[in-house]
Amino acid sequence: MEGDAPMTSRTEFTERYRFATRDDLPAFLETLEDPAVTRWLWFAPAPPSFYEAYFGPLLDAQAEALARGRLPATSVFAVEDGDGGFLGQGATVAVEGSPGGFEIGFQLRRAAWGRGVGTRLAWFLGAYAVRCHGAHRLEGSCLVGNMGSRRLMTILGLQEEGRRPGFRLKEGQRHTELLYGAEVAALDGVRLAEVAEVLGLGPKDAARPDACWPASRAR
Numbered sequence: 001m002e003g004d005a006p007m008t009s010r011t012e013f014t015e016r017y018r019f020a021t022r023d024d025l026p027a028f029l030e031t032l033e034d035p036a037v038t039r040w041l042w043f044a045p046a047p048p049s050f051y052e053a054y055f056g057p058l059l060d061a062q063a064e065a066l067a068r069g070r071l072p073a074t075s076v077f078a079v080e081d082g083d084g085g086f087l088g089q090g091a092t093v094a095v096e097g098s099p100g101g102f103e104i105g106f107q108l109r110r111a112a113w114g115r116g117v118g119t120r121l122a123w124f125l126g127a128y129a130v131r132c133h134g135a136h137r138l139e140g141s142c143l144v145g146n147m148g149s150r151r152l153m154t155i156l157g158l159q160e161e162g163r164r165p166g167f168r169l170k171e172g173q174r175h176t177e178l179l180y181g182a183e184v185a186a187l188d189g190v191r192l193a194e195v196a197e198v199l200g201l202g203p204k205d206a207a208r209p210d211a212c213w214p215a216s217r218a219r
């Protein structure tokens with residue numbers, strides 16, 4: 001991110017996160033066409049119309065909320081490299097029935113794997129949920145075989161809270177789903193604060209979301 005002081009390698013953010021728009025849908029779909037990316041995604045593979053039906057309304061609602069000066073309940077971000085190249089997407093989703101609960105999710109292009117992009121994205125999503133939405137709890141879920149996702153959630157400080165044997169049916173095969181989560185008070189508050197500072201995420205102010213997320217970053 002421009003003008004950021006270098007920190008440790010894991011939090012030395014070189015990526016840019018911006019609210020995604022419908023213009024990002026082709027890149028989302030291209031990412032989800034890769035069997036390596038969808039290997040452990042319970043809802044994939046699926047036709048493009050399925051992904052459009054899922055992401056399209058979320059992106060519309062996000063654009064509408066931002067246009068009204070509000071933060072979206074479900075925030076979908078595009079992750080870009082320093083040259084504006086698309087690396088993937090990440091999201092925070094307000095959990096129904098859990099006030100202050102936010103679920104995180106992420107899908108990166110295969111070319112972006114293995115160099116800390118996912119780790120930094122997880123920290124960004126956590127810091128965004130905490131600082132901008134005042135999150136009380138963070139959670140996530142993945143298939144038991146998704147070692148990369150499990151590791152990312154662990155790095156963020158989420159604990160395995162449960163498992164649902166055979167819960168997901170993917171391409172004719174049953175998979176156990178793991179549930180991860182933690183109260184924000186149990187997370188590394190110092191690291192979250194560092195990340196928020198580096199990325200310019202301010203304190204929650206419902207009346208002024210621009211104070212939390214600089215308008216220039218919303219594009």
Ligand SMILES: CC(C)(COP(=O)(O)OP(=O)(O)OC[C@H]1O[C@@H](n2cnc3c(N)ncnc32)[C@H](O)[C@@H]1OP(=O)(O)O)[C@@H](O)C(=O)NCCC(=O)NCCS
Nearest residue numbers: 037106107108113114115116117118119142147148149151
């Ligand atoms: C999961 C994903 C986001 C990880 O992104 P990434 O940029 O490769 O992650 P990082 O480079 O930051 O690696 C983070 C850690 O996870 C580990 N890791 C990543 N992928 C792994 C894998 N397939 N198996 C085992 N460990 C893995 C890394 O070794 C690293 O561990 P370390 O910190 O102990 O060294 C990426 O692989 C992806 O987009 N996968 C497809 C979509 C998906 O499954 N999303 C999650 C949906 S629940």
